Amino acid sequence: MDVSVPENVVVTRLDSLASWCRKNSLWPMPFATACCGIELMATGASKHDIARFGAEVFRFSPRQCDLMIVAGRVVMKMLPVLQRIWLQMPEPKWCISMGACASTGGVFDTYCVVQGIDRFIPVDMYVPGCPPRPEQLIQAVIDLQDKIQREGTLMGSEFLTEARQQPKRALLDIATASNSPRPQPLPILPNVGV
Amino acid sequence: MDPQALQTALKARFGEVAWQYSESPRGQRRLVVPAGQLESYLSFLKTQCGFDLLIDVTCVDYLHYRGARDRFGLVYILGPSTSGERLVVRCYLNEPDLTVRSAVPLWEGANWLEREVYDMFGIVFEGHPDLRRVLMPEEFAGFPLRKDYPLRGRGERHNFERITRNQS
Numbered sequence: 001m002d003v004s005v006p007e008n009v010v011v012t013r014l015d016s017l018a019s020w021c022r023k024n025s026l027w028p029m030p031f032a033t034a035c036c037g038i039e040l041m042a043t044g045a046s047k048h049d050i051a052r053f054g055a056e057v058f059r060f061s062p063r064q065c066d067l068m069i070v071a072g073r074v075v076m077k078m079l080p081v082l083q084r085i086w087l088q089m090p091e092p093k094w095c096i097s098m099g100a101c102a103s104t105g106g107v108f109d110t111y112c113v114v115q116g117i118d119r120f121i122p123v124d125m126y127v128p129g130c131p132p133r134p135e136q137l138i139q140a141v142i143d144l145q146d147k148i149q150r151e152g153t154l155m156g157s158e159f160l161t162e163a164r165q166q167p168k169r170a171l172l173d174i175a176t177a178s179n180s181p182r183p184q185p186l187p188i189l190p191n192v193g194v
Numbered sequence: 195m196d197p198q199a200l201q202t203a204l205k206a207r208f209g210e211v212a213w214q215y216s217e218s219p220r221g222q223r224r225l226v227v228p229a230g231q232l233e234s235y236l237s238f239l240k241t242q243c244g245f246d247l248l249i250d251v252t253c254v255d256y257l258h259y260r261g262a263r264d265r266f267g268l269v270y271i272l273g274p275s276t277s278g279e280r281l282v283v284r285c286y287l288n289e290p291d292l293t294v295r296s297a298v299p300l301w302e303g304a305n306w307l308e309r310e311v312y313d314m315f316g317i318v319f320e321g322h323p324d325l326r327r328v329l330m331p332e333e334f335a336g337f338p339l340r341k342d343y344p345l346r347g348r349g350e351r352h353n354f355e356r357i358t359r360n361q362s
Binding site for chain 1: 334338343360
């Protein structure tokens with residue numbers, strides 16, 4: 001039997017459709033603790049206008065967000081707050097580590113500054129720079145959109161793979177971290193989505 | 195209060211040998227007092243000499259400092275509320291006795307400043323109403339601005355639970 005598809009009808013997969021919806025309406029949670037926060041504000045303001053990518057709805061309640069942007073250094077006292085906010089965000093959710101401090105601790109290699117938030121919460125995109133230009137953050141959002149479209153699924157099964165449960169960097173044994181070899185990079189995930 | 199009058203007043207009240215007054219070429223005035231009597235010196239300076247404004251409380255660790263005889267220098271910076279004068283009141287402390295009387299009864303503003311000194315250096319202020327850590331987490335052990343504390347800490351900054359993707 002012939003199945004004819006009328007005009008104005010597009011056939012796709014449900015996973016793909018869900019990812020398409022999600023990637024174009026990311027609601028960021030601005031976790032801005034330092035000067036990167038100023039660039040984050042500039043990204044949201046009229047000149048750079050992150051609304052062009054559907055991510056302009058900065059929410060200050062984690063319950064309404066699905067993209068955490070950690071902008072700035074995170075200290076020991078702040079990290080439990082960061083983790084709690086991350087856990088309060090509903091699935092599916094993503095995280096952008098903005099700037100050198102959030103990604104690695106930056107120049108603040110001191111007793112109280114966490115040396116990269118990816119040690120303690122999952123991170124999807126890293127933005128280099130000190131602080132990054134708004135264009136770089138926008139590029140990260142675009143890359144994250146690509147990632148969501150590429151591997152996103154309706155039920156979020158891409159978050160449950162074995163590789164996603166691994167730490168990004170070797171922190172299993174802190175005491176010997178300085179003289180142990182660097183961890184092997186994780187295998188590249190197979191494309192789950194489209 | 196001009197320096198001469200200040201020294202005369204201090205002599206009349208505390209004798210001549212207990213304290214040392216010095217003035218740097220730039221006009222910075224410094225008063226070194228014994229740690230045990232710090233509170234009475236501060237009280238005298240506040241009530242009799244016009245230094246009624248507490249600018250700052252801080253501390254210096256002289257470990258490995260060239261020519262230093264004492265370990266900690268506790269610094270109270272005072273000024274009168276009517277002019278721009280400054281007077282640095284300093285006392286030296288050595289382990290194991292790192293206690294001084296608190297200045298909170300004299301200046302309410304010393305509360306958090308002394309808490310910070312306690313947090314960073316471990317100086318204990320007797321009579322302080324609420325001597326808790328103010329900057330570091332309460333469960334933190336150690337005093338990070340002491341010179342024998344490692345710059346990168348003792349691993350406290352790594353001591354957190356790691357949240358993975360399927361935990362959230």
